[in-house]
Amino acid sequence: MKSVLKSNILFLLPYFIFLFIGGVVLLNNTKSSLHLTINSFHTVFLDFLFYYTTYLGDGVVAILAVIILLLLKYRYAVFVGLSYSLSSLFTQVLKHTLFNDAVRPKKFFEGIHDVYFVPGVDNYMYNSFPSGHATTAFSLYFALALIIKNSQIKFLLFIMALLVCYSRIYLSQHFFGDVYAGSVIGVSFTFIVYAGLQKSKAKWLNGSFITSLKKSV
Numbered sequence: 667m668k669s670v671l672k673s674n675i676l677f678l679l680p681y682f683i684f685l686f687i688g689g690v691v692l693l694n695n696t697k698s699s700l701h702l703t704i705n706s707f708h709t710v711f712l713d714f715l716f717y718y719t720t721y722l723g724d725g726v727v728a729i730l731a732v733i734i735l736l737l738l739k740y741r742y743a744v745f746v747g748l749s750y751s752l753s754s755l756f757t758q759v760l761k762h763t764l765f766n767d768a769v770r771p772k773k774f775f776e777g778i779h780d781v782y783f784v785p786g787v788d789n790y791m792y793n794s795f796p797s798g799h800a801t802t803a804f805s806l807y808f809a810l811a812l813i814i815k816n817s818q819i820k821f822l823l824f825i826m827a828l829l830v831c832y833s834r835i836y837l838s839q840h841f842f843g844d845v846y847a848g849s850v851i852g853v854s855f856t857f858i859v860y861a862g863l864q865k866s867k868a869k870w871l872n873g874s875f876i877t878s879l880k881k882s883v
Contacts, residue, residue, distance in 0.1 A: 670812070670860070676821040677811040681804075681853065684828065688846050697841045698779075701771055704835050704842070705782050713784045716833035723799030723830035725754065728806045735813075741871040745863050746809045753805040753855035754798060757848060761793040768795040771838040787837050797840045800848025803830035808856045827852075 671678060691700065721727070728750040735743035761768075773791040775781045783789055807823040814820060831845035863871075 674811055674820055676817045677808060677824045680821070680824050680828075681808075681849075685846075685850070688842070692843055692846065697843055698774070700842050701835065701838075702779065702781070705771075705838060708782050708784075708836070712836065716829075716836045717784055717787065719829050720799060720833035720837060720839075722826055723803035723806075723834070725750070725798075725802055728802055731806060731810070736875045738876075739872065739874050741863065742813050744871065745813070745859060746806065748863075749805045749809045749852075749856040749859045750802060752859065753801050753852050756855065757796050757798050757801040757851055760796055761798070765795040766793065768793065768844075770794040771841060774841075781838055784837050787839075789838055794840055795844045795847060796851060797831070797834050797844040797848035799834050800827075800831045800840070800845035801852040803827040804849040804852030805856050806852075808853050809860070812856070812860055 695703075728746065732743050732747045732750070735746055769792055770790050771781060771794075772783070772789040774794075804827045807827040811820040811823045814823075827849070831849060834840040834845050835842055
């Protein structure tokens with residue numbers, strides 16, 4: 667495990683810094699005041715940027731990644747697929763059971779405070795906690811960071827996950843606490859799945875769709 671931490675320091679170190687600073691921010695601010703502060707900063711360019719950035723946390727992106735990885739190595743595809751599926755399932759269960767009364771910013775501030783909403787975005791009302799996009803983003807991009815060897819790309823993957831999280835707040839789809847929790851779920855499940863697959867000695871995991879195709883030709 668130490669080698670995993672060391673080789674992924676450019677993803678994990680900034681993530682742990684994010685957790686620490688984010689935890690301090692959450693402890694010292696109400697979710698409403700924090701959201702209104704973030705909501706007060708918006709531009710036409712940022713509207714455009716985060717309108718599209720948020721799609722990087724869609725389940726469709728994770729599924730496409732799994733399909734591409736099937737071509738390279740089954741182990742990678744299974745790893746990313748399980749990490750995404752289990753973390754997303756856990757998040758959805760929390761959304762619809764323990765936290766089914768957690769409303770999103772549009773409903774929370776309704777009739778209380780004027781909030782800026784990005785034009786063209788369909789803002790939801792309910793099932794705010796935790797954030798599914800944040801869960802998917804940190805699960806997917808952390809899993810890819812564990813697969814890819816290049817350190818600079820690992821850091822870029824962290825930035826991508828972080829931007830997805832910020833996009834959810836910027837678009838007023840979630841509060842900061844929602845994406846904070848979603849990131850923890852995504853990273854935690856990815857760690858668990860990674861550790862489990864490391865113990866698997868199934869030979870078929872080292873194959874790929876391409877190698878299977880070559881053998882059949």
